[in-house]
Amino acid sequence: ETGVTQTPRHLVMGMTNKKSLKCEQHLGHNAMYWYKQSAKKPLELMFVYNFKEQTENNSVPSRFSPECPNSSHLFLHLHTLQPEDSALYLCASSQGLSGRAINEQFFGPGTRLTVL
Amino acid sequence: QQQVKQSPQSLIVQKGGISIINCAYENTAFDYFPWYQQFPGKGPALLIAIRPDVSEKKEGRFTISFNKSAKQFSLHIMDSQPGDSATYFCAASAPPDKLIFGTGTRLQVFP
Numbered sequence: 001e002t003g004v005t006q007t008p009r010h011l012v013m014g015m016t017n018k019k020s021l022k023c024e025q026h027l028g029h030n031a032m033y034w035y036k037q038s039a040k041k042p043l044e045l046m047f048v049y050n051f052k053e054q055t056e057n058n059s060v061p062s063r064f065s066p067e068c069p070n071s072s073h074l075f076l077h078l079h080t081l082q083p084e085d086s087a088l089y090l091c092a093s094s095q096g097l098s099g100r101a102i103n104e105q106f107f108g109p110g111t112r113l114t115v116l
Numbered sequence: 117q118q119q120v121k122q123s124p125q126s127l128i129v130q131k132g133g134i135s136i137i138n139c140a141y142e143n144t145a146f147d148y149f150p151w152y153q154q155f156p157g158k159g160p161a162l163l164i165a166i167r168p169d170v171s172e173k174k175e176g177r178f179t180i181s182f183n184k185s186a187k188q189f190s191l192h193i194m195d196s197q198p199g200d201s202a203t204y205f206c207a208a209s210a211p212p213d214k215l216i217f218g219t220g221t222r223l224q225v226f227p
Contacts, residue, residue: 004159042120043160043205043217056214090159104150105215107159 002026004108006091012114013081021076021111023091030095032074033105034066037088049074081115088112118143120208122218129225135193137221139206142187146208150215151180151191154203163204164191196225 004025013019025032034046048056049068063085065077074091092105121140129135139149150165166173166180166189173180179192193200206218 040125040219042219045214048214092159103148103209104162104165107152107161109157109159 004091004093004106006089006108006111008111009109010112010114012116013078014116015081015083017081018077018079020078021089021091021113023074023076023108025072025074025091025093025106025108027093027106029093029106030071031093031103032068032071033092033094034074034076035090035092035107037090037110043090046076078113081113083115086113086115118216120206120216120218122206122221124221125219126222127224129196129223131196131198131225131227133196133225135196135200135223135225136190137204137206137223138188138190139208139218140186140188141208141216143208143210144187145210146216148209149180149182149189150207150209151178152205152207152217154205154220160205193223196223198225198227201225 007022031050033048036044036046045058046060047066052068063080067075088110090110091108094103094105123138127135147168151163152160153163154160164175164178164180166182168184171182177194182189201224203220203222205220207215209215
């Protein structure tokens with residue numbers, strides 16, 4: 001496996017379900033991100049982890065819970081979601097947050113989430 | 117202040133033509149401006165990026181033009197090909213590396 005992988009690629013869940021999205025990066029990076037991509041809206045940054053520490057929570061509802069056990073893995077735990085949470089959830093990784101604004105982010109293919 | 121405004125929302129170009137996508141920003145602290153390309157079923161991938169100390173950067177058929185005083189930057193795709201059909205996102209970043217994305221432009225290149 002190379003680059004950034006995400007599983008599952010598609011997920012359909014009811015509002016009362018609990019599910020988790022998984023992201024793994026094989027690039028030796030130290031920073032990982034969760035984004036939400038909805039139609040006709042900018043990519044919305046949700047969470048940032050740098051060296052396994054959460055450095056950004058962009059006012060995300062508590063029904064989304066991230067977990068970063070190590071620099072290579074990132075999870076997004078989902079519970080009691082709403083239909084408006086249906087979107088493409090993208091994971092990305094980068095070398096690390098150094099305070100220098102040259103930080104190419106590498107994206108995974110995303111998980112297409114549908115909440116019924 | 118944190119927004120990046122992108123236009124047009126969609127663009128149809130004939131093969132061999134020039135595709136132009138524009139972005140504007142307000143935050144003068146932004147100092148890194150990448151463009152990402154996204155094909156259906158894939159995540160965005162970095163295409164080309166520029167720092168504000170230069171007014172133009174060219175990589176193959178892709179050129180970024182940057183106007184610091186107007187706080188605008190644009191992507192030009194020369195000799196557009198059907199394989200260029202994708203969604204393009206501009207973005208801007210200031211330390212510590214948080215990217216702010218535009219809304220995206222869906223480009224369709226017809227043979």
